[in-house]
Amino acid sequence: MTVRTRFAPSPTGYLHIGGVRTALFNWLYSRQHGGQFVLRIDDTDQQRNVQEALQPILDGFRWLGIDWDEGPEVGGPCGPYFQSQRGERYRDAAQQLLHSGFAYRDYARPEEIQAERQAAEREKRSFRYSRRWMAQDDRQAAEFESEGRSAVLRLKMPTEGQCCFNDLIRGDVAFQWSDEQDHVIQRADGTCLYHLASVVDDHDFGITHVIRAVEHLSNTPRQWFIANALGWQSPQFAHLPYVAEPGSSQKLSKRKLAQYLKNVDFRKLFEHGQQIAERIGLAVSADTFHPVIVDFYRQVGYLPDALVNYLLLLGWSLDDRTEHFTRDQMIQSFSLERVNRGPASFDPQKLVAFQDRYMRSVPVQAKLALVMPFLQQANLVDDAPSDVILQRVVRIAEAAGDRIKVGGDILDYDDFFIADDQLSYDPNAWQKRLVKPPQAQELLTRFRQRLAAWEDFTAEGVEHLMQQFIQDESIGIGQIIHAVRVAVTGKAVGFGMFETLAILGREACVQRIDIALQRLAPAPS
């Protein structure tokens, strides 16, 4: 039997990081067994612009390299893959359940159910619907209808015994049937509810393994019951632990951003991204642009492989030391048996560590591709950049090395793309390196003279020049180099100074130093 797994997102407009983890495990499992991974859209709730709300989700999966064999945009033999288009199928199943006696027409009004529920609560006993408005037959149904009532379809759940199934992650699990409710499967208007739809789809799509978050564990008995009542065998279940908040064991939620921001690591991650978004003029919404949503990482220039590798290890491990996995290795090594049962909390620092490590092995050309869009969106380079510019970006990327943690970090080097007289200066650095040291101005002036006459403008050449300079002046290199950095880049920090000067070129360096000197001591008027 071919393994078929699925992920069933609701079109909400964004892709949650926990959802991706679930999807990833499904994907890995199907790939490992040479099976298929199906994307099904749970839109029984009926929103107007499903397509619009779905796009970011599909884009997210594509970006992550999680491809689906059947589903939206790719089709497949079991379509349609949108629940909103499968209503007829669900109604048929509901009818079948009604006719076979596994479901009944219930004419209770919502208030009446509510009253029963409250009574149960008052008496401190667990609630179970009395079936008082259950229609025994058509005659009784007509009677209820004459009272102006309308019917929903409820599952006629067993009242004794237990539902046992084997969870691939949790082992044998058992629930008492007596604890279950007669769940509604179809509304009065004929539309069907999630549990029915889900079971029907899993069957129709030939899903063999339902790998999903643990919050569905307690839903499993009713789904198991539906499948059984319909004469089907339930798929195998595997309930994943949820992804928890940073430093807590509560479920990670997209709605608690304000609270997560109190966590320093989370905030750092967030603010770093926000800064990049700001620099490229990205209009971000606080609802969808933050570290719980996958799109955040894409827009800031993370490597999808790093994210995926991090997520893989959130609740799963191979052994006591392997942490780095290529896609093929993941597919090879993954197993549900080694998924943990406890929740794993989202750790921004560890994610960043993975990103760092992956970034280090990205070849220059790939790094160039990662980084260019940011320079373009920030209007620092043309959309059709010249070879000279491309060369310059490559040199910067190489010189910056692992200082570029994410694609957007290239913007830390915006000074290489700004006109000499447009440079802005870090006020603290300006003060500390140019204003405060008594000799800074003189030294910079003299160094500028040497620089202007210097031929060999390679990094090595410039270094040689400076070495000679500090020797002649009998100073430490620290006394000049920081002043030069601030004058030439406006910043307190950056990569190697000689490389910086070399990339900028003599003309720009001299010009920038002149501008700085002028700004430092304007000519008396």
Added chain:
RNA sequence: GGCCCCGUCGUCUAGCGGUCUAGGACACCGGCCUUUCACGCCGGCAACACGGGUUCGAGUCCCGUCGGGGUCACCA
């Protein structure tokens, strides 16, 4: 509250009765390197929730307690 799940360093985890004075990774703290930043290198801190059993022997098995969480819709 009922039902269910979970409980090893701050975090992710290894551990499937003896090799555990509990291993790795990230973070953290020292030190080295150093023109800043970043990296790198060396070293360090740090955990079996608790209490009973079972056993020659328990992080590992059983029970209980405590703690954390999930779920209880005509949402998905």
